[in-house]
Amino acid sequence: MNITLEQSIQNADGRYLTDSELDTLHVYIKTYEARLKTYTLLQEKSGEYILLALQKLAKTDAQTVQQHKDKCIRDMDYVVRSIAIAILRDDEEGFRQELLLWMQNIMVALHKEQQSSRAYRMLQEVVTQEMPKECSDLVNHYLDEFTKALLAGVA
């Protein structure tokens, strides 16, 4: 359920839900199974996906991967976990807020946007290969958002 719906329901103040609010709720319930499946898969296998992505990245950025592997894994794990909870809750806005804060604090300061974005592109390839389509579509949507924001330098 997206954050707007959450807020409008919580602030409903003694009225019934509108048809549009009920429809959004129905859509969320309908897509919940795929969301939960995606969350559970990321929970179980994201470590493996991240390693596969870094192996792919090593073909073009071997030195970076060698020098910063642990940090890459830690950061990517954080991003993937944020994506997982955002997918489960259907909370793009929450993800954006968290991502902006995180990138402003860490990523941009390190000036590694190009390599980082390549790493996340590799992760998208792995996700596409390894996850069922209904799950990879959800994850890649968020990874798209993330890499775009990364390259835009969070203007």
Place this chain on the structure above:
Amino acid sequence: MLSQLQKLSIETEGRYATDDELAIITEYMQAFHARVEVYEALVKAEGKIIQEVFETIEAKHPEVFRGSKNLKDKWKTDTIRVLRYTAVAMLMNDPKTVRERFLAWFQTVMRAFSAQASCDITYRVMESVMARHLTAEGMALVQPFLELNRQVLGQSS
């Protein structure tokens, strides 16, 4: 459920959710359609429920409406409001939100008017009236929220 989802985000900071944490949400999703049916039945029957509760109270507990001239109108406005909150809270299975966003404040108002006894009667009668409009399964979903209303609004401090 909204509170559970928000709690999940906050409490799983830095980790994934446990099976138990996820099970609470999944359970809700599985029972969602039953909740929607009850919600829609309540929306549809609101007028009748309020009228039947009103008539029962007037017949069996006339003291509730003794006092100021517009007490009956005020009672209706308040009771409709509580019923709507109850329906939404049942749909979302979210006692925490209704308690924090509405009942805590409304309790203060009811106490200021010394209306606890009237609330206690109203939500007891409402339960018996609703049982005539809902199935036993539907009643089982609403009952905890009616009980919450009665406990928060109907008890003296």
